[in-house]
Amino acid sequence: MSVCMAVVLGVGAYLVPVLASPPTAAAAEPTGSLAPVTDGFGSSLGSNWRTVGGSWRTRSGVLRGSGELRRPLCACGPDEELREARVSLRFKVPASSTDSWASVAVALNGAGDDESLWVTALPYQSGPRIQIMRRTSSGETTYAETLRDTTLTPGSWYRLELEWRHGIAFARVWADGSARPATPMAGHVLDAVDFHPVSGGIRTYGLPSVDADDFSATWLTKGDLRSVTDKGGFAPLSQNLVAPPTYSADRLPKPVIDGNPEWKTLYDEAWSILHDSHLRRPVSTSPFVRTYMDEAFDTDIVFQWDTIFMTLYGRYMGGDFDAMGSLDNWYAMQEPTGAIWRIYVESSGARHPWADGASAVNPPLFAWAELKSYQMTGDLARVRRVLPALQAYADWVSVGRWSQEAPHQLYWNNGVGNGMDNLPTQPGHGGDGYGTGQVDMSSQMVLMWDSLAQLHAATGDTARAEDSGALADATADRVNRFSWNETDGRYYELTSANEQWKIDSIAGFWTLVSGVAPSDRAQRLAGALTDTRKYWTDMVFPALAKDEPAYRTHGEYWRGGAWAPTNYATIKGLKTSGNAALARAAAEKYLAGLAEVYDYTGTLWETYAPERQPGSWITGSRSEGGPVVAPGKSLDASATYLSPATTSWGDGANSTGGTDNISKSDFVGWTGLGPIALLIEDVIGIEVDAPHRTIDWRLTRTDRNGVQDLSLGSLGTVSLVADARSGEASPVRVCATSTASEPLTLNIKDSAGQTRTVTIAAHASGQCQTV
Numbered sequence: 001m002s003v004c005m006a007v008v009l010g011v012g013a014y015l016v017p018v019l020a021s022p023p024t025a026a027a028a029e030p031t032g033s034l035a036p037v038t039d040g041f042g043s044s045l046g047s048n049w050r051t052v053g054g055s056w057r058t059r060s061g062v063l064r065g066s067g068e069l070r071r072p073l074c075a076c077g078p079d080e081e082l083r084e085a086r087v088s089l090r091f092k093v094p095a096s097s098t099d100s101w102a103s104v105a106v107a108l109n110g111a112g113d114d115e116s117l118w119v120t121a122l123p124y125q126s127g128p129r130i131q132i133m134r135r136t137s138s139g140e141t142t143y144a145e146t147l148r149d150t151t152l153t154p155g156s157w158y159r160l161e162l163e164w165r166h167g168i169a170f171a172r173v174w175a176d177g178s179a180r181p182a183t184p185m186a187g188h189v190l191d192a193v194d195f196h197p198v199s200g201g202i203r204t205y206g207l208p209s210v211d212a213d214d215f216s217a218t219w220l221t222k223g224d225l226r227s228v229t230d231k232g233g234f235a236p237l238s239q240n241l242v243a244p245p246t247y248s249a250d251r252l253p254k255p256v257i258d259g260n261p262e263w264k265t266l267y268d269e270a271w272s273i274l275h276d277s278h279l280r281r282p283v284s285t286s287p288f289v290r291t292y293m294d295e296a297f298d299t300d301i302v303f304q305w306d307t308i309f310m311t312l313y314g315r316y317m318g319g320d321f322d323a324m325g326s327l328d329n330w331y332a333m334q335e336p337t338g339a340i341w342r343i344y345v346e347s348s349g350a351r352h353p354w355a356d357g358a359s360a361v362n363p364p365l366f367a368w369a370e371l372k373s374y375q376m377t378g379d380l381a382r383v384r385r386v387l388p389a390l391q392a393y394a395d396w397v398s399v400g401r402w403s404q405e406a407p408h409q410l411y412w413n414n415g416v417g418n419g420m421d422n423l424p425t426q427p428g429h430g431g432d433g434y435g436t437g438q439v440d441m442s443s444q445m446v447l448m449w450d451s452l453a454q455l456h457a458a459t460g461d462t463a464r465a466e467d468s469g470a471l472a473d474a475t476a477d478r479v480n481r482f483s484w485n486e487t488d489g490r491y492y493e494l495t496s497a498n499e500q501w502k503i504d505s506i507a508g509f510w511t512l513v514s515g516v517a518p519s520d521r522a523q524r525l526a527g528a529l530t531d532t533r534k535y536w537t538d539m540v541f542p543a544l545a546k547d548e549p550a551y552r553t554h555g556e557y558w559r560g561g562a563w564a565p566t567n568y569a570t571i572k573g574l575k576t577s578g579n580a581a582l583a584r585a586a587a588e589k590y591l592a593g594l595a596e597v598y599d600y601t602g603t604l605w606e607t608y609a610p611e612r613q614p615g616s617w618i619t620g621s622r623s624e625g626g627p628v629v630a631p632g633k634s635l636d637a638s639a640t641y642l643s644p645a646t647t648s649w650g651d652g653a654n655s656t657g658g659t660d661n662i663s664k665s666d667f668v669g670w671t672g673l674g675p676i677a678l679l680i681e682d683v684i685g686i687e688v689d690a691p692h693r694t695i696d697w698r699l700t701r702t703d704r705n706g707v708q709d710l711s712l713g714s715l716g717t718v719s720l721v722a723d724a725r726s727g728e729a730s731p732v733r734v735c736a737t738s739t740a741s742e743p744l745t746l747n748i749k750d751s752a753g754q755t756r757t758v759t760i761a762a763h764a765s766g767q768c769q770t771v
Contacts, residue, residue: 064210069202074199080225081225091157100124117197121158131144143169144169239288266674282347286347308327316710330366340396367449394448416430421557426495509569513570513573519578542561593608605663614638615640617657623662690712690715702728704721715744736767739763
């Protein structure tokens with residue numbers, strides 16, 4: 001799932017990846033650093049230590065006792081605070097305790113006795129645990145906790161560590177004599193900007209005595225007092241509002257798929273609609289910094305998750321248009337808290353009223369989109385430029401959508417924020433979902449942290465990559481612990497009381513693309529997707545399972561509609577979980593459905609009905625753009641056809657035997673995902689890894705197929721075409737042309753899983769090889 005698979009994890013609630021090892025020369029320690037504090041305790045505690053509670057004594061360098069001790073770490077003035085610190089303690093686990101909650105902790109403390117942040121070791125639980133806890137005058141709050149067993153053997157020595165970076169806390173524990181682990185076992189970004197540590201310390205609970213030595217405090221740095229508004233964000237680029245390019249097939253990649261020319265027609269039409277209607281230059285009053293891809297819904301409103309999904313196929317434009325500049329507009333709107341709202345008014349940059357309150361947040365997928373772009377272009381400069389925005393956004397959304405008080409401590413959204421408007425989710429359309437745990441939102445948080453881990457790794461920041469990976473794994477662990485239903489083979493939402501909300505919807509399948517679902521559970525989910533009673537409908541995949549009471553055969557928006565974004569994510573999840581053949585079959589079924597509807601409508605639609613509809617009903621139906629059936633086309637009234645879906649208004653009859661509630665036409669928009677991205681990546685089977693100069697081709701088709709003029713970012717372009725052959729097991733002749741100045745590695749995988757590797761020479765021209 002992530003670049004690091006943590007062995008022990010904590011609650012991934014509001015966490016920021018931070019350096020888990022000493023800064024490199026390129027990241028020098030900030031000014032204001034304090035001298036490290038170490039203490040072998042010697043024969044006495046000395047004047048620097050203060051006993052807050054209990055009694056302590058030293059003997060031969062070992063501290064023995066119970067209660068609480070503190071030592072100043074920062075001689076901070078009224079406008080200063082400790083900005084980062086690492087405090088640790090070597091301690092011996094007592095042989096036994098009569099109290100299962102007995103603990104040893106290392107702490108950072110505020111100025112008052114009731115202000116502390118603890119990393120607490122609890123050796124005597126049914127499985128030893130590590131917690132991050134905060135104490136205030138109103139009580140204690142557990143922020144993070146390991147869910148997997150932690151080895152804390154009575155009679156053995158361990159080191160316990162708390163690492164702090166202004167509102168960010170990570171915990172580690174490791175056996176004495178072993179190396180400090182790079183990956184934290186627990187961590188959290190605190191929703192507590194008013195906590196300003198000045199001292200470090202030790203605390204025990206429920207133990208008559210504990211032995212400890214070698215207290216240390218390192219990486220101590222003080223600076224100006226900060227607040228939540230100092231989190232930072234994106235430093236917007238100056239405006240560069242180029243004219244939208246006109247459509248020209250010659251400037252775009254060219255799929256070769258002789259066996260399905262109708263899919264090539266669909267591909268060309270998707271690009272044509274996008275260029276003709278949905279590439280927009282911001283108006284003069286707009287603060288936007290880039291000409292952008294418009295979501296096809298409203299000319300003066302931009303929607304976050306629509307824009308993100310559009311970049312997932314828009315990146316194929318290469319040098320013809322900077323599709324990722326569309327996301328720069330969102331980063332330019334970022335507030336100092338890290339907030340990026342889900343809808344803005346393009347002409348003014350104002351947050352749209354639909355993005356207020358509980359409906360303010362969309363699926364957190366910026367980092368995923370940036371990772372996809374980097375994999376295609378290798379543009380590391382962009383990665384470095386946008387990481388501060390991605391990080392600040394991750395911090396903000398982690399706090400704002402964390403159900404802290406619920407037992408599951410997962411993440412929440414509602415039927416507006418999750419993008420699936422009228423899906424029967426428990427908060428409903430626009431309701432306050434705090435306390436609930438949405439499996440889609442929580443899985444998307446995992447995908448966000450995992451993508452950040454890979455982006456940090458790409459910049460060489462392995463420590464931040466380790467931390468982000470740990471946060472992804474921590475959240476995934478909670479989803480698997482609480483949301484999975486073994487009997488049903490599904491992941492469900494959770495109520496604030498930790499009960500499963502048993503609605504079988506496409507939301508549960510975000511666990512595939514995020515890597516949350518372990519292999520055995522992923523296979524059960526794949527089985528559900530092929531079940532004709534559930535999700536393998538005439539048009540895959542309905543947003544709501546076919547046997548759910550709220551399911552609608554006409555779609556009724558998210559009560560059965562087959563949507564591009566969830567189809568893309570689900571198909572990618574199938575491939576991620578080792579079901580590439582099923583992913584290809586689903587993509588082909590989806591494209592076949594799009595092509596069938598295109599044949600009689602001449603366009604692409606916002607969403608599609610999951611089941612075939614009578615020709616008479618379709619002929620009598622209308623959308624905002626007019627009749628569904630294009631002029632000059634006709635349908636057999638008694639036959640059935642795939643069709644566009646109805647809106648959330650339902651399928652109320654009109655006077656011509658159909659409905660006037662058909663979803664939007666000319667929707668490219670995210671519907672371009674199928675004809676462009678899924679066609680290239682899953683049907684033809686070609687995916688680019690530009691940073692590693694590698695192309696993977698799952699070559700299973702037997703017709704002449706491939707893609708020409710595929711962009712590799714600054715490397716250039718490549719064309720790959722396989723000749724027709726008699727069967728999948730037959731040898732195939734593959735020809736390559738490359739404008740890249742470096743050799744490329746082409747990994748060709750067949751349907752049996754065998755991989756053959758071919759090197760494409762630099763500046764190759766018609767290099768052919770039979771494999």
